[in-house]
Amino acid sequence: MDFTPVFIVGFLVFGTYKMLELFVRKKERLDIIEKFTSLNLESAKPVRLPNILYEKQDYGSWPLRISLLLMGIGLGFLCTFFIQMYYRESIHWDQKRMLDFASIAFSIAFFGGLGLFIAFLIELKQKNKQSKEDND
Numbered sequence: 001m002d003f004t005p006v007f008i009v010g011f012l013v014f015g016t017y018k019m020l021e022l023f024v025r026k027k028e029r030l031d032i033i034e035k036f037t038s039l040n041l042e043s044a045k046p047v048r049l050p051n052i053l054y055e056k057q058d059y060g061s062w063p064l065r066i067s068l069l070l071m072g073i074g075l076g077f078l079c080t081f082f083i084q085m086y087y088r089e090s091i092h093w094d095q096k097r098m099l100d101f102a103s104i105a106f107s108i109a110f111f112g113g114l115g116l117f118i119a120f121l122i123e124l125k126q127k128n129k130q131s132k133e134d135n136d
Contacts, residue, residue, distance in 0.1 A: 061119070061122075061123055061126075064119050064122060064123070065116060065119040068115035068116065068118050068119045069112050069115045069116055069119070070115075071115055072111035072112045072113070072114050072115025072116070073108050073111060073112050073115070075107075075111045075115075076104075076106075076107030076108045076109075076110065076111035076112065077104070077107065077108070079103075079107045079111070080103045080104050080107040083103045083107075084103060
C-alpha cells in the first residue's frame with residue numbers, strides 16, 4: 001500500500017496550519033504592543049516577572065501522551081488486522097481496498113484519540129492530587 005498521498009496531504013495540512021498560526025500570533029503580538037503603549041506607566045505598580053531560568057517549568061507529561069498515542073495506534077492496527085481477517089473472504093474483490101483504507105483510518109483515529117483521552121484523564125487526576133496536596 002502506497003502511503004505517499006497520505007503523507008503529502010498531511011504535510012500540506014500541517015504547513016497551512018502553521019502559516020495561519022504565524023499570522024494569528026503576529027496579530028496578537030501587535031495587539032499586546034498597542035495595549036502597552038496606551039497604558040499610563042507612571043501610575044502603574046511595578047510588576048515582578050517570574051524568573052524563567054531558575055524556576056521549575058512544567059511541560060506536562062509528553063512521554064505519557066506519546067506512549068499512549070502510540071499504544072492506541074498499535075491497538076488500532078491490531079483491530080484492523082482482525083477486522084480484515086474476519087470480513088475479507090466474504091466481500092467482493094473491489095471492495096477490499098475500501099475496507100482496507102476505512103478500517104486502517106478508523107482504527108488509527110479512534111484508538112489514537114482514545115490513547116490521548118486516557119492520557120488527559122491521567123494528567124487531570126495527577127493535577128487534582130497535586131492541588132489537594134498544595135492546599136494542605
